[in-house]
Amino acid sequence: MGGSSNGAFEVRYGYSTIHLDTSNKAATQPSVTDLLTGAVSGAAPMTNRSAQTRQEVEAAFLPGEWHWGSEIHRMTIGGGWERSKVRNRFSVPLDQNLITAAGTPDSVVMFSGPSDSRARIQRFSTYARDEMRVTGWLSIELGLLGEFTRASVLPPADLITWNSLSPHAAFAVTLPDWRWLVVRGSYSRQYAPLAGRYLDFGNPDGLSGSEYQWRDLNGDARFESGEQGTLLRRFGGKYSSISPALRRPYADEFDIDVDARLPMQSVASIHLYRRDDKNRIAAINIGLPAQSFSPRAILDPGPDGISGTFDDQRLTVYEQNPSTFGQDRYLLTNPAGLREQYQGFTAQVATQHKYADVRASFTAEKSWGPTNPGNGVLENDPGVVGALYMDPNTLLHATGRDFFDRGFVGKVETASLLPKWLGNLELDNVVDYLDGLVFARQLLVNGLAQGPLVIAASVRGSPEGGNRAEYVLNWNLRLARTFRVAHRGNLCLTAELLNVTNKANRVQESDISSPAFNQRLPLAIQAARFVRLGVHFDF
Numbered sequence: 001m002g003g004s005s006n007g008a009f010e011v012r013y014g015y016s017t018i019h020l021d022t023s024n025k026a027a028t029q030p031s032v033t034d035l036l037t038g039a040v041s042g043a044a045p046m047t048n049r050s051a052q053t054r055q056e057v058e059a060a061f062l063p064g065e066w067h068w069g070s071e072i073h074r075m076t077i078g079g080g081w082e083r084s085k086v087r088n089r090f091s092v093p094l095d096q097n098l099i100t101a102a103g104t105p106d107s108v109v110m111f112s113g114p115s116d117s118r119a120r121i122q123r124f125s126t127y128a129r130d131e132m133r134v135t136g137w138l139s140i141e142l143g144l145l146g147e148f149t150r151a152s153v154l155p156p157a158d159l160i161t162w163n164s165l166s167p168h169a170a171f172a173v174t175l176p177d178w179r180w181l182v183v184r185g186s187y188s189r190q191y192a193p194l195a196g197r198y199l200d201f202g203n204p205d206g207l208s209g210s211e212y213q214w215r216d217l218n219g220d221a222r223f224e225s226g227e228q229g230t231l232l233r234r235f236g237g238k239y240s241s242i243s244p245a246l247r248r249p250y251a252d253e254f255d256i257d258v259d260a261r262l263p264m265q266s267v268a269s270i271h272l273y274r275r276d277d278k279n280r281i282a283a284i285n286i287g288l289p290a291q292s293f294s295p296r297a298i299l300d301p302g303p304d305g306i307s308g309t310f311d312d313q314r315l316t317v318y319e320q321n322p323s324t325f326g327q328d329r330y331l332l333t334n335p336a337g338l339r340e341q342y343q344g345f346t347a348q349v350a351t352q353h354k355y356a357d358v359r360a361s362f363t364a365e366k367s368w369g370p371t372n373p374g375n376g377v378l379e380n381d382p383g384v385v386g387a388l389y390m391d392p393n394t395l396l397h398a399t400g401r402d403f404f405d406r407g408f409v410g411k412v413e414t415a416s417l418l419p420k421w422l423g424n425l426e427l428d429n430v431v432d433y434l435d436g437l438v439f440a441r442q443l444l445v446n447g448l449a450q451g452p453l454v455i456a457a458s459v460r461g462s463p464e465g466g467n468r469a470e471y472v473l474n475w476n477l478r479l480a481r482t483f484r485v486a487h488r489g490n491l492c493l494t495a496e497l498l499n500v501t502n503k504a505n506r507v508q509e510s511d512i513s514s515p516a517f518n519q520r521l522p523l524a525i526q527a528a529r530f531v532r533l534g535v536h537f538d539f
């Protein structure tokens with residue numbers, strides 16, 4: 001064994017606190033939410049006075065560079081401790097939320113009064129990493145991370161205990177006769193952090209309530225005494241629990257990179273990846289077994305919303321037995337086979353010349369797996385615990401691409417320093433192309449015992465038979481000029497022109513089945529062209 005270079009030891013401490021107050025004491029009417037469009041009218045559906053604090057300590061020891069024969073080792077050893085506390089004080093105007101379906105009164109949600117819940121998460125971690133230069137053409141990196149997490153509600157009662165080991169391995173190869181080419185590969189197991197929202201399923205002090213039919217007897221669309229109908233369902237911490245065998249979600253990720261140095265100060269690379277999310281978490285409604293529902297065939301009038309046309313199809317939905325209304329009991333667990341897969345590649349080329357640097361990249365990606373009903377960012381996301389598995393209707397066309405899947409992405413960027421006779425200006429251009437957001441066509445189903453519901457009438461994403469919003473093409477331009485100010489510093493003046501072509505692509509489109517669906521009406525469009533001026537002084 002040889003000697004080592006000087007090492008280093010680092011210790012860090014951090015403390016943060018966040019306070020949130022969204023209370024609205026002036027609300028005199030309950031909030032109204034439409035089941036089909038998601039539009040909210042009146043007061044906010046819910047308010048919260050939240051306090052979150054976190055303390056963390058991290059330490060790392062770098063012994064320096066060690067030699068073992070011809071091998072060179074760079075070790076890193078470290079660990080950390082973290083404690084987070086969360087307090088949520090939820091309240092609902094009049095303890096009621098009203099639900100409409102396409103504007104028609106549907107149900108009323110009655111909450112069990114204000115909720116005051118507290119939770120604590122503690123995590124201890126330790127890791128070791130060794131970067132080894134085995135030969136002049138082979139490098140290897142090995143690492144192992146151990147994490148030990150405890151989560152509890154207050155007063156203390158541990159609800160989730162997770163202990164995990166995360167291995168990591170990587171290599172880099174430069175062949176002696178091909179020194180312009182480097183091949184890299186890696187494997188890592190990455191465990192998901194413990195989210196405080198999981199504890200809501202084991203906290204009887206969490207927000208809870210019941211949903212009833214709304215019998216609008218006088219047709220005025222205002223909820224009044226005597227209009228509360230049959231109990232439909234229950235929800236919240238009072239009717240939920242956490243499986244003692246709840247396992248920690250994790251992802252296995254594989255990466256391969258090939259980097260090449262080309263003539264004329266140019267480089268090219270390609271990166272291929274595959275990621276599998278496993279042990280995903282969902283809330284299963286164990287109070288409603290499969291026999292609580294009966295299949296029922298319905299007619300889907302298709303994207304045009306008109307029955308009797310070529311795009312009609314038959315769909316199967318599930319009607320709940322009225323004798324099971326209100327028997328909901330939710331269990332937070334790891335449903336068998338619930339996974340999400342990601343794969344794709346990114347190719348890049350870059351070149352450097354006297355007055356300009358040019359870089360171009362192209363990405364093709366695909367995600368695939370079941371997610372919650374809906375097309376929004378908090379619905380079509382495999383990391384969010386939502387309605388998936390709460391009844392058979394939530395599984396209709398649930399498998400598809402997730403919200404963040406762009407399909408194809410391209411970028412070209414240039415950075416130029418113009419010569420003196422052109423003012424020594426810095427000129428930067430960026431042109432981006434992104435495929436549109438994926439979405440499933442939504443269909444309102446009436447006539448079921450449990451009341452109206454919205455289902456996905458197609459998968460999410462294209463070309464699998466679903467939909468994407470319009471692509472986004474954007475060109476941004478930046479000009480800058482730096483001046484030396486009498487030995488006192490540098491003054492930089494900038495002008496940025498964003499969305500140079502003033503395109504107005506539809507970044508989000510209406511997803512509701514209707515005669516207007518095929519018109520692809522926009523719900524959100526690209527931001528218009530605008531100019532931003534800046535002044536920056538360094539001294």
